[in-house]
Amino acid sequence: MEFLVRFETNLPETMSAEEIAGLKSAERERAQELRQSGILKKLWRVPGRKxxxxxxxxxxxxxxxxxxxxxPQxxxxxxxxxxxxxxxxxx
Amino acid sequence: MEFLVRFETNLPETMSAEEIAGLKSAERERAQELRQSGILKKLWRVPGRKxxxxxxxxxxxxxxxxxxxxxPQxxxxxxxxxxxxxxxxxx
Amino acid sequence: MEFLVRFETNLPETMSAEEIAGLKSAERERAQELRQSGILKKLWRVPGRKxxxxxxxxxxxxxxxxxxxxxPQxxxxxxxxxxxxxxxxxx
Amino acid sequence: MEFLVRFETNLPETMSAEEIAGLKSAERERAQELRQSGILKKLWRVPGRKxxxxxxxxxxxxxxxxxxxxxPQxxxxxxxxxxxxxxxxxx
Amino acid sequence: MEFLVRFETNLPETMSAEEIAGLKSAERERAQELRQSGILKKLWRVPGRKxxxxxxxxxxxxxxxxxxxxxPQxxxxxxxxxxxxxxxxxx
Amino acid sequence: MEFLVRFETNLPETMSAEEIAGLKSAERERAQELRQSGILKKLWRVPGRKxxxxxxxxxxxxxxxxxxxxxPQxxxxxxxxxxxxxxxxxx
Amino acid sequence: MEFLVRFETNLPETMSAEEIAGLKSAERERAQELRQSGILKKLWRVPGRKxxxxxxxxxxxxxxxxxxxxxPQxxxxxxxxxxxxxxxxxx
Amino acid sequence: MEFLVRFETNLPETMSAEEIAGLKSAERERAQELRQSGILKKLWRVPGRKxxxxxxxxxxxxxxxxxxxxxPQxxxxxxxxxxxxxxxxxx
Amino acid sequence: MEFLVRFETNLPETMSAEEIAGLKSAERERAQELRQSGILKKLWRVPGRKxxxxxxxxxxxxxxxxxxxxxPQxxxxxxxxxxxxxxxxxx
Amino acid sequence: MEFLVRFETNLPETMSAEEIAGLKSAERERAQELRQSGILKKLWRVPGRKxxxxxxxxxxxxxxxxxxxxxPQxxxxxxxxxxxxxxxxxx
Structure with a gap:
């Protein structure tokens, strides 16, 4: 069954640049796994927003x-x- | 998989009392079939509303x-x- | 460029069954043409709604x-x- | 009388992992008691949300x-x- | 158990003045009965609205x-x- | 003239338990005075909320x-x- | 006591031009009386709307x-x- | 002074094709005059809508x-x- | 040209009582100047709110x-x- | 293709006046570049807001x-x- 999923990510101001970089890299890696297992079929960016x-x-x-x-996020x-x-x- | 379904039914003013009665009776019958097939598990009335x-x-x-x-509705x-x-x- | 388009169609109560059938058939035909020209890529039904x-x-x-x-609609x-x-x- | 209750829980960023674990464990325990007393009949998760x-x-x-x-939460x-x-x- | 109930009544344009008068009189009578049985405790008018x-x-x-x-309404x-x-x- | 007043109170996370207790006690006392002067006629709790x-x-x-x-709050x-x-x- | 009152008037499509003119003239007259009695202090038009x-x-x-x-309206x-x-x- | 004006036009179902054509032609003509007088500076179509x-x-x-x-509309x-x-x- | 302006002011929790008092006094003074220049014609308090x-x-x-x-605020x-x-x- | 873009900028309370000044200056500079490349055609201020x-x-x-x-913002x-x-x- 297909689902349309919309999400917005707002990391806290107090998070360091390093933590953010690590989190984003882990996020991409996990998304990649979900694509390979067929759960994540396609992503689009909402223009102007996170x-x-x-x-x-x-x-x-x-x-x-x-x-x-x-x-991870x-x-x-x-x-x-x-x-x-x-x-x-x-x- | 379970779903929470909310619906409101507003029949048109121009429908005769007879048509409404027939429609409501057919609705109950079809709902009964959907219960027997396990698709409809439980209904509640929203108080004050149709x-x-x-x-x-x-x-x-x-x-x-x-x-x-x-x-039918x-x-x-x-x-x-x-x-x-x-x-x-x-x- | 891709777009997410959401639409809901409510035909007037006064339209005859024949007019509705003609309209829906013309709609499917036109949608088919738009698919062939690559403008319409994919449609989903919103469950419970028109x-x-x-x-x-x-x-x-x-x-x-x-x-x-x-x-046509x-x-x-x-x-x-x-x-x-x-x-x-x-x- | 039955009620449909919807809630979303957002613990503060400043709470330690230990405090969170303790809170969640106490929450499960209290929910269990409310189930046994018949007040809590059924829970569902809203997909994608806390x-x-x-x-x-x-x-x-x-x-x-x-x-x-x-x-507790x-x-x-x-x-x-x-x-x-x-x-x-x-x- | 107490409830706060808010309602707005919009009778159809096609209803005759006589029907409206009959309906409003029946409404007042039924409301009176509901007051006597203790179900209706108090009503207020929302200023500017029906x-x-x-x-x-x-x-x-x-x-x-x-x-x-x-x-009746x-x-x-x-x-x-x-x-x-x-x-x-x-x- | 009567008014329906709805309010929700969210004290800041940084407030100590002692400050909260003092504030709540002062709140009850002031509410009592407003009842005696006839300004506050009746309060209800919105279930599930502060x-x-x-x-x-x-x-x-x-x-x-x-x-x-x-x-005080x-x-x-x-x-x-x-x-x-x-x-x-x-x- | 002062109030800010916002209203929008939508007369039914079926009303004749004559009825509308009569209604609008009666409306202006009644508004004039309410101004003289001090209840209506000032009106503004919301640009682009009725x-x-x-x-x-x-x-x-x-x-x-x-x-x-x-x-009258x-x-x-x-x-x-x-x-x-x-x-x-x-x- | 500049204004952003958004409008949606829904002509009634009962209007004849001829009336609609006349209205739309008069609309274009009046819009043209408003452009010439500098009041209407630019129009865009909201995609998918009237x-x-x-x-x-x-x-x-x-x-x-x-x-x-x-x-005219x-x-x-x-x-x-x-x-x-x-x-x-x-x- | 007249405008209806609605504003709500929420000063941060971290501001000291002294800073708040200074700000509010400067606010009243500036509002007074805007009244004298005819830009601010009238203010009302929204009951129950800042x-x-x-x-x-x-x-x-x-x-x-x-x-x-x-x-200043x-x-x-x-x-x-x-x-x-x-x-x-x-x- | 043209787009209407609406944005509101709220810098965190903890940012110093110097950081804010630097950010705003960098913002103006980048906006100027986007104007020169033809991507940014026109900006208006929403009165009363950031x-x-x-x-x-x-x-x-x-x-x-x-x-x-x-x-930059x-x-x-x-x-x-x-x-x-x-x-x-x-x-």
Whole structure:
């Protein structure tokens, strides 16, 4: 089942440049793994924002939540999940 | 997978009392079938409104949409669907 | 450039079943043409609603508007368009 | 009487990992007691968020508030409570 | 248990002055009965609007919904119900 | 004239338990005085929140504001005030 | 006591030009009376809309509601009322 | 002074194709006059909608309202006006 | 041209009582100057809040912004500005 | 393609006056470069706020995002981007 996931990440002002760099690198690596397992299908940047729209696929919302919660920046992400049904024209 | 589905039904002013009665009876019958097939698990009335909150279970959003669209009043329903993940305490 | 387009179609109560069928058939045909020309990339159904989320690609918002306005149901559609930027991980 | 309760918990950045672990463990324990007393009937995770949707049963809103306020994380919870009426089909 | 109930009534343009008068008279009568049974405790007018804020008391949301749905204007009312808990200072 | 006043109090994380206890005790005392002077007529707890709905009576909004601003927690309160008119059925 | 009142008037499509002219003329006349009695102090036009912002003065919300409800277009007005307190700098 | 004006025009279902064509032609003509007088500086189409964003210049909101109200479709327009100040970098 | 300006001022928790007193005194003084120059015509207190509604007059939004930005508390104000047109009844 | 970009900049309380001055000077310089390259076409100040409305032109949302993210204050900006289509009257 596909989901449209929108998240915005705001790291705290007190985090050092080094911590941020480490976190972002870990984030990219974990995202790469989620792509390879087929859960993360596509990401877009929301122009002008520290935000992302993505197309995700998972068996259900429980598997999707586990994937999102495995992202290193999850603690600072504000995410919303929208379920998608197959459109008749796509069948 | 479970979904929280909220809908409000507003039939048009021009519909006759007879048409409304027929529609409501067909609605109850179809809901009964959806309960027997396990898709509709529980309904609540939103107090003060012609609205319903329900707990539904389906393989995915496509199956859920088919179930909702099979309700005789679907054309006049304003529905929103929220995906639910299993809570760790429920495992 | 890609766009996320969300629209909901509410045909008037006074429209006959025949008119609706004709309109829906013309809509599918026009959507098929827009897919072939590469403007319409993917559609999803929003579960529980007469609504659609879609991924579209056009040179700019002017070309996108022309494509959307060419849909036979455009007069009864409530649409919103969100611009999407390429995500660094997709490059 | 049943209530749909939605809450989101955001612990402060300054809290130590140890304090958080202690709080979460106390939270699970108190939730378990509320389940045994029949006030907390079911919890779901809102996918992508530090949030929960739950089905609760209490004599009235005063008893429900006492139960929610007894949760160790209550000070950091943003909760909304929606009253539910029995649906005619459930009688 | 007490509830704060807010409703706004918009009768259709096509209703005759006679029908409206009959409906309003029946509404006042039914409200009077609900006051005598202790369910309707107090009503206020929202200034500038065809709307009402009221304090209601019922065993639960099911009894409250039955009371609201028994009002002759219920079909044209847009109502919202907010549950109220007893404040510690009132005990 | 009556007013419906809704407020939510969020004390800062940095306040000590002692300061909070002193503030809450002063708050109850001042509320008691406002009850005796007839300005504060009734308070309810919003279930699940650090929030209150109250029925207040004052000559006008200026007197009401003075009463609210005299509460020791006023600096940390987020309040909204709704004017109430007498309902014809209450006359 | 002063109030800020905002209203927007949308007359039904089915009303004849003659009825509209009569209504608008009666509206101006009644507004003139309310000005003379000191209840209506000042009106502004919201640019681009069939809407008005006004400064009104009345003993309380009950008197204000009576004044607003006496306007011939009241049945088609969507109004909101905001209570105003005297600012310390104005004393 | 410049204003950002956003409007959406929804003509009623009952209007004939001929009336619509006449109205749209009169609209274009009046817009042309407003451009020549310097009040209407620039228009954009909101993609996917029967809506427009425009840059207008007028002495004040009263002159702007007169210009907007002179548009033949004004009765069916839902408009919002945002005042713009000169940015220091533009001086 | 007149403007309705609404602002809410929230000074940071870390500001000392002395700094606050100095700021508030400077604010009153600057407001007094703006009244004398005719830009600030009237202020009201929003009951229950650290907020103000005011009637301002300026040549245009640029002059108004300069006046608002000259207030000593401007850095901590959240302001919204609404343009007002002259109502036909006021002419 | 043109975009309407709205952003509000809130620098943290802890930033020194010197850092702020440096940042603002770098911001003006970068904005000047973006004007020269034709990406930034026009800026307006939103009266009463630390906010800006601007007209930007870029090949697509990806180029626009790169331009916005190159602004020295980007980390503290809350921006929204609206795509604009050419209006038929402008052709």
């Amino acid at each position: 935000a992302t729209v993505g197309l995700w696929a998972a068996v259900d919302a429980t598997e999707l939540h586990a994937a999102l919660a495995s992202l 999850f603690a600072w992400m504000d995410a919303t999940v929208e379920p998608l049904a197959t459109h008749p024209q796509e069948k | 609205a319903t909150v329900g707990l539904w279970a389906a393989v995915d959003a496509t199956e859920l949409h088919a179930a909702l669209a099979s309700l 679907f054309a006049w329903m304003d529905a929103t669907v929220e995906p639910l993940a299993t809570h760790p305490q429920e495992k | 609504a659609t989320v879609g991924l579209w690609a056009a040179v700019d918002a002017t070309e996108l508007h022309a494509a959307l306005a060419s849909l 455009f007069a009864w559609m409530d649409a919103t368009v969100e611009p999407l930027a390429t995500h660094p991980q997709e490059k | 949030a929960t949707v739950g089905l609760w049963a209490a004599v009235d809103a005063t008893e429900l508030h006492a139960a929610l306020a007894s949760l 209550f000070a950091w919870m943003d909760a909304t409570v929606e009253p539910l009426a029995t649906h005619p089909q459930e009688k | 709307a009402t804020v009221g304090l209601w008391a019922a065993v639960d949301a099911t009894e409250l919904h039955a009371a609201l749905a028994s009002l 219920f079909a044209w009312m847009d109502a919202t119900v907010e549950p109220l808990a007893t404040h510690p200072q009132e005990k | 929030a209150t709905v109250g029925l207040w009576a004052a000559v006008d909004a200026t007197e009401l504001h003075a009463a609210l601003a005299s509460l 006023f600096a940390w309160m987020d309040a909204t005030v709704e004017p109430l008119a007498t309902h014809p059925q209450e006359k | 809407a008005t912002v006004g400064l009104w003065a009345a003993v309380d919300a009950t008197e204000l509601h009576a004044a607003l409800a006496s306007l 009241f049945a088609w007005m969507d109004a909101t009322v905001e209570p105003l307190a005297t600012h310390p700098q104005e004393k | 809506a427009t964003v425009g840059l207008w210049a007028a002495v004040d909101a009263t002159e702007l309202h007169a210009a907007l109200a002179s548009l 004004f009765a069916w327009m839902d408009a919002t006006v945002e005042p713009l100040a000169t940015h220091p970098q533009e001086k | 907020a103000t509604v005011g009637l301002w007059a300026a040549v245009d939004a640029t002059e108004l912004h300069a006046a608002l930005a000259s207030l 401007f850095a901590w104000m959240d302001a919204t500005v609404e343009p007002l047109a002259t109502h036909p009844q006021e002419k | 906010a800006t409305v601007g007209l930007w032109a870029a090949v697509d949302a990806t180029e626009l995002h790169a331009a916005l993210a190159s602004l 980007f980390a503290w900006m809350d921006a929204t981007v609206e795509p604009l289509a050419t209006h038929p009257q402008e052709k």
